[in-house]
Amino acid sequence: xxxxxxxxxxxxxxxxxxxxxxxxxxxKIAKEIAKEENIELNDKHFEVIKFIRENADSGLTIRKVGKxxxxxxxxxxxLFPGGPLxxxxxxxxxxKPSSCV
Amino acid sequence: MKKILIxxxxxxxxxxxxxxxxxxxxxxxxxxxxxxxxxxxxxxxxLFIPFGIYNKxxxxxxxxxxxxxxxxxxxSDIDKIVPDNNKVLLEGGKALNYDFLIVATGTRVDxxxxxxxxxxxWQKEIFDFYTVEGAVALREFFETWQGGxxxxxxxxxxxxxxxxxxxxxxxxxxxxxxxGIRDKVDITYVTPLPGAFTKPKSTKMLGExxxxxxxxxxxxxxxxxxxxxxxxxxxxxxxxxxxxxxAIVPVNKGDDMIERSGMGDxxxxxxxxxxxxRSEKYENIFVLGDASNIPTSKAxxxxxxxADVLFDNIQCAIKGRELRAKFDGHxxxxxxxxxxxxxxxxxxxxxxxxxxxxxxxxxxxxxLLQNTKMNHYGKVIFRxxxxxxxxxxxxxxxxxxxxxxxxxR
Numbered sequence: 046x047x048x049x050x051x052x053x054x055x056x057x058x059x060x061x062x063x064x065x066x067x068x069x070x071x072x073k074i075a076k077e078i079a080k081e082e083n084i085e086l087n088d089k090h091f092e093v094i095k096f097i098r099e100n101a102d103s104g105l106t107i108r109k110v111g112k113x114x115x116x117x118x119x120x121x122x123x124l125f126p127g128g129p130l131x132x133x134x135x136x137x138x139x140x141k142p143s144s145c146v
Numbered sequence: 147m148k149k150i151l152i153x154x155x156x157x158x159x160x161x162x163x164x165x166x167x168x169x170x171x172x173x174x175x176x177x178x179x180x181x182x183x184x185x186x187x188x189x190x191x192x193l194f195i196p197f198g199i200y201n202k203x204x205x206x207x208x209x210x211x212x213x214x215x216x217x218x219x220x221x222s223d224i225d226k227i228v229p230d231n232n233k234v235l236l237e238g239g240k241a242l243n244y245d246f247l248i249v250a251t252g253t254r255v256d257x258x259x260x261x262x263x264x265x266x267x268w269q270k271e272i273f274d275f276y277t278v279e280g281a282v283a284l285r286e287f288f289e290t291w292q293g294g295x296x297x298x299x300x301x302x303x304x305x306x307x308x309x310x311x312x313x314x315x316x317x318x319x320x321x322x323x324x325x326g327i328r329d330k331v332d333i334t335y336v337t338p339l340p341g342a343f344t345k346p347k348s349t350k351m352l353g354e355x356x357x358x359x360x361x362x363x364x365x366x367x368x369x370x371x372x373x374x375x376x377x378x379x380x381x382x383x384x385x386x387x388x389x390x391x392x393a394i395v396p397v398n399k400g401d402d403m404i405e406r407s408g409m410g411d412x413x414x415x416x417x418x419x420x421x422x423x424r425s426e427k428y429e430n431i432f433v434l435g436d437a438s439n440i441p442t443s444k445a446x447x448x449x450x451x452x453a454d455v456l457f458d459n460i461q462c463a464i465k466g467r468e469l470r471a472k473f474d475g476h477x478x479x480x481x482x483x484x485x486x487x488x489x490x491x492x493x494x495x496x497x498x499x500x501x502x503x504x505x506x507x508x509x510x511x512x513x514l515l516q517n518t519k520m521n522h523y524g525k526v527i528f529r530x531x532x533x534x535x536x537x538x539x540x541x542x543x544x545x546x547x548x549x550x551x552x553x554x555r
Contacts, residue, residue, distance in 0.1 A: 104439065104441065106303065107368060107382075108302065108412060108413070109412055112412055118368075118370070118382050119370075119382055121382075122382045122383045126383065127366070127383070128340070128366055131340075143344070143441070
């Protein structure tokens with residue numbers, strides 16, 4: 046755990062940069078975290094982020110986001126290139142999804 | 147007469163039938179188990195078939211041999227569960243009523259979920275080893291193969307026995323070395339995970355082992371489709387990996403019956419309380435093993451540990467008491483690493499695989515996250531244990547709850 050100031054707010058984050066307390070999240074914070082990942086957030090991003098925050102406890106997977114009706118899997122990759130689930134959850138201020146195998 | 151109905155006579159269903167029949171009064175409780183197949187497969191053995199270590203006969207026995215007297219067994223397809231009426235409909239319309247239902251219908255591979263997978267190259271140059279047919283076909287392919295690009299790919303998470311594809315590439319390395327063509331075989335491990343495995347310590351240990359054996363790892367690859375013409379697997383973000391032979395773990399799904407019953411998630415796994423193993427929605431339905439959505443490995447060892455918890459909780463439920471036993475997600479997996487050695491991991495919901503000794507602290511005989519001959523013997527002996535002790539619900543000298551004793555952080 047480390048302390049980090051994002052958008053003027055002092056936040057506790059995990060070693061890989063995920064918010065510890067999801068309730069501290071604001072859109073401003075999201076934009077700033079996204080900038081660190083070289084992503085400029087638009088309305089579509091926020092639609093996806095909304096779905097992700099609402100389904101944070103349901104065992105999110107890329108497949109589940111792809112079936113959300115908000116975005117398909119290809120679109121999800123386009124919005125958050127590389128690791129869409131890892132990146133979108135970080136920006137959405139929720140826990141890093143643990144891949145259960 | 148009250149009724150317990152078990153769906154699925156695989157590892158979990160068979161263990162429960164044995165445990166419950168021993169414990170419950172025959173005058174009071176009727177126990178019935180339903181499965182569509184008459185053959186019980188020793189699934190951990192499938193892995194060895196492509197390399198000629200086991201053959202088909204080594205991994206099959208009649209299911210009936212393991213179902214105790216006093217349990218009714220019905221061989222039939224299941225149409226659906228009607229949970230609101232405490233009823234299961236079999237194919238053909240026959241209805242079975244229950245007071246308590248245990249769903250243990252497992253997970254299966256569904257290659258049709260991935261475009262191009264079950265196409266012209268299926269079982270010719272693309273194989274799974276999660277079915278006996280796939281494993282046997284792959285052996286026939288390997289027997290005369292001249293070498294080229296061997297790609298092992300995992301299509302989706304979660305999947306059954308998460309160490310199996312790692313073991314597969316380790317055994318392939320040994321097999322082609324002994325065949326004298328290892329220099330002509332390029333082995334690549336392509337996974338949707340960010341590394342060789344899920345958690346940091348085991349990923350590091352297994353990643354180093356892969357590296358040592360000259361096996362390339364391509365992480366963060368989420369399979370979109372298979373191109374049969376170009377012989378490439380393609381990911382959603384445009385990565386491409388060419389293959390000459392593709393070993394694949396297809397998308398895993400729960401039984402179609404779960405979908406017909408309207409009880410599953412998007413992959414037909416049943417939402418289940420990860421501690422009590424009771425269905426999140428229905429008080430008198432329990433879910434054992436791979437059929438559930440609990441966040442641990444889909445593996446026989448998990449089912450075996452979970453069966454103890456489920457047994458206790460069914461006793462509580464029968465008496466109308468609160469469910470007392472709590473499953474910790476315990477999994478224990480031998481990992482064949484080739485050339486007569488093996489590794490072992492032991493973990494649960496909270497604790498990642500750690501180095502140490504098992505089951506006796508400081509003594510072993512098995513080494514956790516170590517590569518030893520003894521671990522390999524553990525795996526070899528396990529087939530006997532499975533048929534003779536585990537399926538019959540007898541006690542093994544290991545605890546169902548994971549322990550920190552013998553582990554080092």
